[in-house]
Amino acid sequence: MSRRSISRKPRVLVDTTFLLPALGVEIEEDALKAIALFRKLEIYYLEVGILEAMWKVLKAIPPEHLDIVKVGLDSIRNTYNMLDIPVEAYVEAYRIYNEGHKDYIDALYYSTARTTDIPWLTIDEEFIEFLKQHNYKIKGIIYTLEDLKSII
Numbered sequence: 001m002s003r004r005s006i007s008r009k010p011r012v013l014v015d016t017t018f019l020l021p022a023l024g025v026e027i028e029e030d031a032l033k034a035i036a037l038f039r040k041l042e043i044y045y046l047e048v049g050i051l052e053a054m055w056k057v058l059k060a061i062p063p064e065h066l067d068i069v070k071v072g073l074d075s076i077r078n079t080y081n082m083l084d085i086p087v088e089a090y091v092e093a094y095r096i097y098n099e100g101h102k103d104y105i106d107a108l109y110y111s112t113a114r115t116t117d118i119p120w121l122t123i124d125e126e127f128i129e130f131l132k133q134h135n136y137k138i139k140g141i142i143y144t145l146e147d148l149k150s151i152i
Helices: 016-023 029-035 048-061 062-077 087-098 105-117 127-131 147-152
Strands: 009-012 042-045
Touching: 009 016, 009 029, 009 105, 016 048, 016 062, 029 147, 042 048, 042 087, 048 062, 087 105, 105 127
Parallel strands: 009 042
Antiparallel strands: none
16 A cells, blocks of 8 residues: 555645755745644655755755755655656646746646646745746645645
């Protein structure tokens, strides 16, 4: 039996921001408050989120603290569920990118959440505004602490 079939917790795909504290990178207080609620959720991440997080680690974490990064990576992989990106999501992300949002990873998160019907937790208000302006559905995007609390 898979972990998903026995879980009764709401599923949430988390943006890269929510992976950063495990790697020793500081984030906004509102995002930390959201992480405090993760024990009540079944958390999913994208492998490209790890890659994106590592770009931030390269800038923020000195080499002598790489042990923290290793422990954090292990923790993410052992605690959260990696979500495979569907082919359709890659195509939809391409369209979003071509419409003017030049962060393809943001577009992948959004399109993966839409394709898999798993709510996406993000704090990227600029991207949400872009989606609204281009008539993309934002139902299923969690971008406030109150939204997150409402699904628990």
